[in-house]
Amino acid sequence: MHNRSSERWRRWALVAGIIVVVLSVIIFFQQAMHPYNKLRSQAESIATRSAQVTHIDGFWWNTRDQSYLTVAGQRNHHAVYVIIKQKNGAIHVVRQNAGTTRNQALSATWKQHDPQRVISAALRYQGKRLVWDVAYKTKQGRLGYVSYSFRTGKQVELIKNI
Structure with a gap:
């Protein structure tokens, strides 16, 4: 009898340990991605509000020399890129068909x-x-x-x- 309860306890402890590890990993990745997701959300909001972009279908963040955020989407039934200079918020809108993809x-x-x-x-x-x-x-x-x-x-x- 004592052996069975000991085995159950070990199983529950193992399951609880696995759950704690999985939840810790999920929380870690959510925290690690938070700045990126926040920046993406802000860029999409700027593109929607300032450049009247709808149907957003892409986001890229370039940090090579200066930081640029690019949102791809539709404006007046035309595919556009909205390029936002992160330092000063300057916005440039270009049609996607004006250049290479x-x-x-x-x-x-x-x-x-x-x-x-x-x-x-x-x-x-x-x-x-x-x-x-x-x-x-x-x-x-x-x-x-x-x-x-x-x-x-x-x-x-x-x-x-x-």
């Missing part, structure tokens, strides 16, 4: 640089020129950055083997 920049990166994986791809201003920045990891484990002109799709900058 994120997928085109990613395809060019895969074709030209054959990375192990792409880390990020987002819009930013380089001076007055809008560019797609793609960060990637090489098969040798090094970092690389390549920038493509939004308007033409041509490579404008390459930093390899960091």
Whole structure:
């Protein structure tokens, strides 16, 4: 009799321990993602309110030289990117069909640089020129950055083997 209750107690203790670990991991990841999710929510709110964007379907955060937030969505039945300079809140709206897409920049990166994986791809201003920045990891484990002109799709900058 004593053996059965001891086994039950151990089972319950094991189940409780697993539940505590799982909940701890979930809470940890929620806390880790909170700044990103808060920033995304703010950027989407700005795009909706200031640029009249509806049907949001993308968000990217570029922190290379300065921090830029990009929201993709629809405005007046046209697909647009809303680029927000995080430092001063300056907003620029460009039609997506006025240049290359994120997928085109990613395809060019895969074709030209054959990375192990792409880390990020987002819009930013380089001076007055809008560019797609793609960060990637090489098969040798090094970092690389390549920038493509939004308007033409041509490579404008390459930093390899960091």
